[in-house]
Amino acid sequence: MSNRILSSLLVVILGVTFSCTETSPGSETSESQKSGKAKNIILLIGDGMGLSQVSSAFYFKESTPHFKRFPTVGLIRTSSTIKITDSAAGATAFSTGKKSYNGAIGVDADTVSQTTILEIASDLGWNSGVIATSSITHATPASFFAHVKSRGMAEAIAAQLVTSDVDFFAGGGLQYFNGSQDGINTIEELSKADFDINTTSLAVESLQGTRKYGFLLAEDGMPRMLDDRGDFLPNATQMALDYFSLSDSPFFIMVEGSQIDWGGHANNEDYLVSELIDFDNAIGKALDFAEKDGNTLVVVTADHETGGYTLSANDGNYDDIKGTFSTGGHSTTLIPVFAYGPGSELFGGIYENTGIFDKMMEAAGIRSAQ
Numbered sequence: 001m002s003n004r005i006l007s008s009l010l011v012v013i014l015g016v017t018f019s020c021t022e023t024s025p026g027s028e029t030s031e032s033q034k035s036g037k038a039k040n041i042i043l044l045i046g047d048g049m050g051l052s053q054v055s056s057a058f059y060f061k062e063s064t065p066h067f068k069r070f071p072t073v074g075l076i077r078t079s080s081t082i083k084i085t086d087s088a089a090g091a092t093a094f095s096t097g098k099k100s101y102n103g104a105i106g107v108d109a110d111t112v113s114q115t116t117i118l119e120i121a122s123d124l125g126w127n128s129g130v131i132a133t134s135s136i137t138h139a140t141p142a143s144f145f146a147h148v149k150s151r152g153m154a155e156a157i158a159a160q161l162v163t164s165d166v167d168f169f170a171g172g173g174l175q176y177f178n179g180s181q182d183g184i185n186t187i188e189e190l191s192k193a194d195f196d197i198n199t200t201s202l203a204v205e206s207l208q209g210t211r212k213y214g215f216l217l218a219e220d221g222m223p224r225m226l227d228d229r230g231d232f233l234p235n236a237t238q239m240a241l242d243y244f245s246l247s248d249s250p251f252f253i254m255v256e257g258s259q260i261d262w263g264g265h266a267n268n269e270d271y272l273v274s275e276l277i278d279f280d281n282a283i284g285k286a287l288d289f290a291e292k293d294g295n296t297l298v299v300v301t302a303d304h305e306t307g308g309y310t311l312s313a314n315d316g317n318y319d320d321i322k323g324t325f326s327t328g329g330h331s332t333t334l335i336p337v338f339a340y341g342p343g344s345e346l347f348g349g350i351y352e353n354t355g356i357f358d359k360m361m362e363a364a365g366i367r368s369a370q
């Protein structure tokens with residue numbers, strides 16, 4: 001796992017301990033429960049997931065949606081430096097706390113690299129992971145570990161993964177690592193950097209806390225749920241949690257349901273809803289872990305809405321739903337935020353997308369001096 005030096009000039013731990021009034025004296029609690037701080041953070045991003053997309057789980061999922069398990073709900077305004085964001089600027093707002101231009105990956109509006117929460121946490125000795133159903137070089141995951149001026153620079157993003165702080169990653173994007181486009185075999189570089197790389201299946205004989213793991217299971221994006229992707233996303237989430245549990249160190253993990261967005265762009269309700277339900281199953285894994293652990297903050301949100309999706313009546317029949325779409329692109333409706341665990345109360349209210357970064361930092365008791 002990460003051997004980064006624990007101290008960093010950029011980062012100071014707040015010397016403040018919050019007193020926890022909800023814990024009765026004498027009850028057994030861990031240090032972070034006593035201080036009310038999150039030891040671990042799981043951030044789940046449903047790309048393109050507006051309120052209607054979330055609502056679809058309540059009409060189309062056969063079991064109760066895991067969304068229902070969150071005690072705190074808020075709303076974010078998702079604009080980038082222009083009114084309607086893309087996924088790159090949206091994820092960069094979450095990862096760095098800065099509004100940037102559409103296409104920006106971990107850089108501010110002047111293309112200057114900004115330290116991400118994953119990097120800040122790693123500098124403090126946290127372990128970290130990224131999981132996506134897109135290529136792992138795609139805008140959302142990339143914005144947590146890479147810094148490039150344009151989201152299209154997939155090979156450069158892949159190369160930055162090698163020297164990044166990431167300890168565990170899973171998703172697609174093999175073609176950007178195999179050297180076919182720029183002659184540099186990034187898979188070999190990952191192996192030299194102590195990654196155990198698997199390009200065929202999400203399987204490890206026995207997870208070891210001293211190793212780093214990478215799964216690149218498709219040339220580009222992972223298959224759609226409609227094309228039998230199976231439980232890749234919930235299983236990868238569970239595997240990451242099992243892996244991080246081998247260490248006493250805190251961890252930060254970003255899990256993206258990437259293709260909710262693609263179903264919205266395609267104005268394909270079956271595609272959208274199947275991806276949304278899969279994402280909800282990954283949320284279930286995170287919440288199960290957090291409930292047992294007691295020190296883990298789980299935050300679920302989206303970068304923006306896609307498709308202008310609406311749960312409208314099927315041909316005027318108010319007892320039947322057939323979703324409609326108003327655009328093949330993104331919309332700028334306010335986006336829901338769900339939070340569970342230490343610091344979750346910070347996530348209520350209506351605020352900017354950059355507030356996700358600020359609140360995660362506050363919940364973990366970390367302050368950035370950048």
Ligand SMILES: [Zn+2]
Pocket residue numbers: 048087261262265306330
């Ligand atoms: Zn999109």
